[in-house]
Amino acid sequence: MRVSRLMLVTLRDTPADAEIASHQLLVRGGFIKRVTSGIYAYMPLMWRVIKKITAIVQQELDKKGCLESLLPQLHPAEIWEQSGRWKGYTAGEGIMFHLKDRQGRELGLGPTHEEVITKIAGEILQSYKQLPVTIYQIQTKFRDEIRPRFGLMRSREFIMKDAYSFHSNEEDLKNKYVEMNDAYTKIFKRCGITTVAVDADSGAIGGAESREFMVTADAGEDLILISTDNKYAANQEKALSIPIGKECLPKKESKTIDTVGQSSIKELCQNNSFAPSQIVKVILLLALIEDNIQQPILISIRGDQELNEVKLSNEISKYLEKNVINLKIISKDQLEINGLNEIPFGYLGPDLEDSYLDKANNNWENYFLRFIDHTAASLDSFICGSNVYNQHRIYTNWSSIGRQGEVVDIRKAIAGDIALHDKNAKLIEKRGIEIGHIFQLGRKYSKSLNAFFTNESGLQEPFWMGCYGIGISRLAQAAIEQNHDKEGILWPLAIAPFEIIVVIANMKDEKQRALGEEIYEELIKEGIDALIDDRDERAGVKFKDADLIGIPWKVIAGRDSTEGKVELINRATKISRLLQFKDAIKELISEISKSR
């Protein structure tokens, strides 16, 4: 391809609406054009990158016997109603774009494809003899994100690879999960990006085990915790660990003390020389449960710990066996609306009585669902609110206040915590961009969508399912976030739009021009993805553009063309060599075939 014909427009100024480096570089390099919030056009250079990533994904999945397909983007509401996700995804979270056709039938634009594929699999796969099967598609998906941001990182229309596997038993699913884990590791390695695989929360999609593949980068939206011995890594939403900093409170006779105006842990500690870890903090939340039930939640946690709302939400779901649509700390406004303003905020104890909820309306349940984090449950002697304004209890314990509620892990793991598997290992934190996620779904979708097969005993049974996603467009941008410098992008060779760019320094010099063209022709003949900058621009402009768009290799046909010599420069290392042009070609062919 010739740069003069490439429709390439690069920007010298940083676009005002791009915040992070990768987004800025994509826009400056002319890779993407925003059409509206969270919706982008992939321009020719970008599309080449996407196709290269896609090819790697296809090759590695095909090696594992996966089948490629293409599924519809428009999904009938019925199958989403069947899986129980229509309401939550349209009205509730509102993440699904939806519309009505001319007959008034409701349709949604697919944010993911569990429903469609499970429905199809249920009809086609009738016998255990046809299993296992893994089917995938790479296509545009839609999510009406609450806040699209960072270009392709969180866009509303994006390209994703989704694979779904169907099995006759759990063992087989687990094997596939391991196999896919292996495929993913290979895919990301081939794409030239560094990833960390972390234990993850499976979120609204449900299922047993799940693992995310994170590109480590400061701009990442997720916080991940990694043990110093590298044996454990998890998303903070999921991470398990042992907190440090516990200061025991001696066991003494329990009493009530006046704590006027000391409604926060900080004030309480400052005025009475307590340590936060000696206090049991009580937090009141409201969970919106499916079927529009508002469930008040009362949690107790050690005063120096933070609540992990994802863990709590999962515990609530598990306990009630219903989906939690939303979870929020109860605000004073909500209490006033519900006539509950006498709840002694700032002085709550774990034994706050349910009778406070007697007057609650607006679908509120009139009891507290209670959870105690194990950090609080394991305290033998502690300080807590007395459920009366301006008073706390000290030296109290669970047997005297009467322990109510489930003891669970709902604390937020943080850097500095001790790893569960080895007390000498500590957790450190990094930020990550999620580009892949694999799940053992189990039978949730096959059950709800009536996707059954006949097992060896002749009985009908729902499939065991796995699902495995890769954000293709997000991966492309994450690769830049991880690989760039002041001058521009440093594409890993395997996913670069072109492998090498031939720069003719001065188009008016016949020798340079002829040499550049000859090298270009030769490289194309050798099957190298070569680009030639044949624009009648000054050399500096072409160098700047080549660096900005991040082509891994650059060959300059310039001053030394008279002697048949060219400069060969590696974009990432900046190492430059003056070589006879034939040697430069040989060198390039060997370097490129080495790393693709």
Added chain:
RNA sequence: CGGGGCGUGGCGCAGUUUGGUAGCGCGGGUGCUUUGGGAGCACUAGGUCGCAGGUUCGAAUCCUGUCGCCCCGACCA
């Protein structure tokens, strides 16, 4: 949805406080010079100042409404 900010040629911005014929840089076109790290000079094209009302002799500027975009938060298979 809450908080904050911004809409002025393709891009980045000034002008708005204090109303008076719309400007700068980059980019585009033509010509001359220059030619290895985003060249110089000259000329030139390109804008209903997001949109709709209103106030005024006169609105980019003031008022009302509305739409869009960005940031923080909530939220986020």
